[in-house]
Amino acid sequence: MTTEEFNRISSEEVKTILPKLKIIARAKPTDKSRLVKIGQELNLVVGMTGDGVNDAAALKKADVGFAMGSGTEVAKEASDVVILDNNIKSISMAVLYGRTIFKNIRKFIIFQLTVNICAMTLSIIGPFIGIRTPVTVIQMLWINMIMDTLAGLAFAYENPSKEFMKEKPKPKHEPIINSYMHGEILLTGFYSAMLCILFLKLPIFKELIRVTNNYEYFMTAFFTLFVFIGIFNAFNARTKYINLFHDITKNKVFIIIFIMVIVIQLYLVYYGGNIFRTYGLTLNELAIVLTLALTVIPFDILRKLYLKKKNNKAYL
Numbered sequence: 001m002t003t004e005e006f007n008r009i010s011s012e013e014v015k016t017i018l019p020k021l022k023i024i025a026r027a028k029p030t031d032k033s034r035l036v037k038i039g040q041e042l043n044l045v046v047g048m049t050g051d052g053v054n055d056a057a058a059l060k061k062a063d064v065g066f067a068m069g070s071g072t073e074v075a076k077e078a079s080d081v082v083i084l085d086n087n088i089k090s091i092s093m094a095v096l097y098g099r100t101i102f103k104n105i106r107k108f109i110i111f112q113l114t115v116n117i118c119a120m121t122l123s124i125i126g127p128f129i130g131i132r133t134p135v136t137v138i139q140m141l142w143i144n145m146i147m148d149t150l151a152g153l154a155f156a157y158e159n160p161s162k163e164f165m166k167e168k169p170k171p172k173h174e175p176i177i178n179s180y181m182h183g184e185i186l187l188t189g190f191y192s193a194m195l196c197i198l199f200l201k202l203p204i205f206k207e208l209i210r211v212t213n214n215y216e217y218f219m220t221a222f223f224t225l226f227v228f229i230g231i232f233n234a235f236n237a238r239t240k241y242i243n244l245f246h247d248i249t250k251n252k253v254f255i256i257i258f259i260m261v262i263v264i265q266l267y268l269v270y271y272g273g274n275i276f277r278t279y280g281l282t283l284n285e286l287a288i289v290l291t292l293a294l295t296v297i298p299f300d301i302l303r304k305l306y307l308k309k310k311n312n313k314a315y316l
Contacts, residue, residue: 003027014038032058045172049088051075066091092165099167100160108155109177110184110237115147115230117189122196131200136277139223142268146230146261154257158238159250180240183303188236191299192229195292199225209285216279220269221289223278227265228293231258236300242308244297 002025006014014021015038024031032048036058039046048055048062051071056078059065065079068086076082083090122134135143177185199205199222210217235244238254248255269286272278281289 001025003031006031011038011041015042018042029054029057033061036061043172045169047091049083049091050079066094096160096162096165099164100158102170103164104155104158106176106178106181107158107237108152110181111151111155111230111234112147113185114189114192114233114237115143117185118192118196118226118229119143121190121193125193125197129197129201131197134196134200134219134222135226138276142276143227143230146227150257150261151234154234154251154254155238157251157253159247161247180307183307184237184300187303188233188296188300192233192296195229195295196222196226199292205288208288209281216277217281217285220278221281221285223276224265224269224281224286225289225293227261228290229296231261231265232293232296233300234258236297240304242301242304 001021001023006024006027011034014035018038024035027035032050032055036046036048040061040063045064046062047064047066048058049066049068050056050059051068053072053074055067055071056074059067059075059078064081066081066083067075067079069082069084070086081094122131126132126134206218209221212218234254238244238248238251239246268276269278270280
């Protein structure tokens with residue numbers, strides 16, 4: 001419609017036709033500001049693109065303002081994003097990278113809170129069942145380095161995917177932790193804690209792992225179990241797909257970091273000594289620990305299969 005037609009109708013009428021409204025010919029600065037306001041009243045996230053001084057008011061009022069790199073300084077100052085290549089298609093790339101960053105934050109939160117739930121459960125339940133200090137302060141520092149710094153870097157390099165653009169826009173007040181994340185964090189977190197508690201308390205594991213007066217080999221095995229549960233959970237957290245290696249080659253940083261973590265952890269097991277309270281495990285003992293830690297993967301796959309069967313629409 002033309003600017004004259006647009007100004008003849010009320011805001012309520014505009015709201016009814018807004019989903020089908022594509023072009024307002026010869027739009028004035030007041031028309032742009034009015035459209036932004038109406039869109040926001042409908043609880044929409046409004047983006048505004050412009051390059052002139054007369055666009056500044058609407059750019060400032062919009063939820064996200066995009067100014068062209070060749071535009072006026074006033075327009076650039078009023079906007080949130082400056083499109084340096086002056087290509088309007090770059091807006092879609094900005095949306096893609098925004099969605100990717102949001103998903104990567106969610107993946108990291110799943111990984112970190114899963115480990116935290118496991119550690120917290122051990123800390124709360126442990127004293128009641130005779131488990132006081134399953135890991136030392138130095139061991140916890142290494143675990144924290146994996147959880148925070150290294151995992152943060154690994155998930156930050158998750159690659160953008162075109163399939164993200166097929167998803168519906170998220171509401172303004174979309175919580176960072178959604179129902180999909182709640183399920184994975186709680187179920188996998190408590191399962192990991194249960195594995196750790198059973199390992200420490202069931203007599204069968206004390207038959208499979210050497211037990212001495214100081215429990216040095218047994219506690220080394222527990223430390224290794226806890227770390228590898230976290231490593232395998234990282235693969236669970238990075239994708240909603242059953243195939244844990246979906247697009248993993250596009251994130252070489254993730255692969256390099258977790259290979260490095262595995263190598264360092266194995267080095268600590270055999271050469272950590274008194275500093276890390278670690279003493280070399282036999283290959284058989286190491287295989288038992290790794291197999292037990294690996295069970296977090298089929299456990300999470302069962303959760304994903306259940307959601308798929310229920311046609312659950314919640315995702316990262």
